Amino acid sequence: MLSIKNLQAKIDDKQILNGINLEIKAGEVHAIMGPNGSGKSTLASVLAGREEYEVLGGEVEFLGKDLLALEPDERAREGVFLAFQYPVEIPGVSTINFMKTALNQIRTHRGQQPLDAVSFLGLMKEKMKLVEIDQSLLNRALNEGFSGGEKKRNEIFQMAMLEPKLAILDETDSGLDIDALKIVANGVNKLRSKNNAVIVVTHYQRLLEYIVPDFVHVLYKGKIVKSGTKELALELEAKGYDWIKDEVSVA
Template sequence: MNEMLSIKNLRAGIEGKEIIKGFNLEVKAGEVHAIMGPNGSGKSTLSNVLAGREDYIVSGGEVSFNGKNLLDMSPEVRAREGLFLAFQYPIEIPGVSNINFLKTAINEIRAYKGIGPMEAKDFLKLIKEKQALVELQGSLAGRSVNEGFSGGEKKRNEIFQMAVLEPTLAILDETDSGLDIDALRIVANGVNKLRSADRSFIVITHYQRLLDYIVPDFVHVLYDGVIVKSGTKELALELEEKGYDWIKKEVVEA
């Protein structure tokens, strides 16, 4: 299997403060990697850096995505190359309808790939099909992006967008935060239906709970900007049981 994402010795931070301090990760096509870690370990910085947020500065290392240098790409080019970030805090955009926005996004991604705009009826069919996937009501899709959505609706809308845009690599940034158990199940079901041999996921979470529903192939523990422990799904259970202090202690002792 080919490497889809390869992160080597990545260093990055914001406002002059280094937060990611030599991070390494290899993700192959079809794999699901969970990244867990206590607050302040660098989880959000990692997702923002990978999505190309400009206020984060990369000070060292390499990231290659499907063989191309990801760090050279603008946020939109990353998206067009197949990267998707499900935001921890989805932005409300009054006046921009979900549908219009997605149509523009799809057509710009298609234009990048040299394909003409999608036919209106094909687009509507796609929207209907993907709405059903995340049990999103039709009325929400027609409304302004995230405006007045509940926390759960916002997260479902992220997964809905992911389903429509069909990325090759999706990063879920604490998608479980603020979700009740029913919303969590719906979101996780949506993600599971999108799992495939050529699509990979990085699931960033604080809690093990989400991983009961989205079962990862690998679990990594991020602490102080580096991965301090990697394993399989059992590692998540061990973390849940022993807490992050166990990891912190191990790091200090080592």
């Protein structure tokens, strides 16, 4: 589904990604871990098409398409979804209108009929249950005045609505208490299928107890320095990141 080859990127004058290689197949969950400043969120941002980042080299192929050549909205319509670390508050834009516009632009792109108001609201009610989000929240302006937990749940709600092929969760666990974390993880798990894939970017192993990954990759200084299965995450939790740094410097 996703094939990243030797991806390098910078922001301002600082190179952050120094040659990332990663293959993700449909049905898989990959965790990207690593110490602060290792490039985890940069990777998520570059995949979603954030403009501040400049790609210096490498390739990203998504379902046979050159992902890097696409605008952020085109990527989303192809099936990429980024759950933001810091979801943006947009006063005056109602969540419902926003979601309806997004869903119908995606549906049109997929060759489906846009949903009418009734079917849209029906779908919304169904997906709201999934992340235990309240209608009153969605009647408000997008993320405006939402608590940290509500914002993250809204991200997963949007993911449920748009049914992406590749979901990238950028530090979705940050700022969540354990109950909110379980709700969010539960929502993600219900959306997992053999046809889609998930990248979980996280600093801590905590989230991975609830969203169990097939593979764990450790990012350090803009490169994947170690890959393994979920046991690697436990090892990192127990030993911290220093031993990885030592291994890298020895090598």
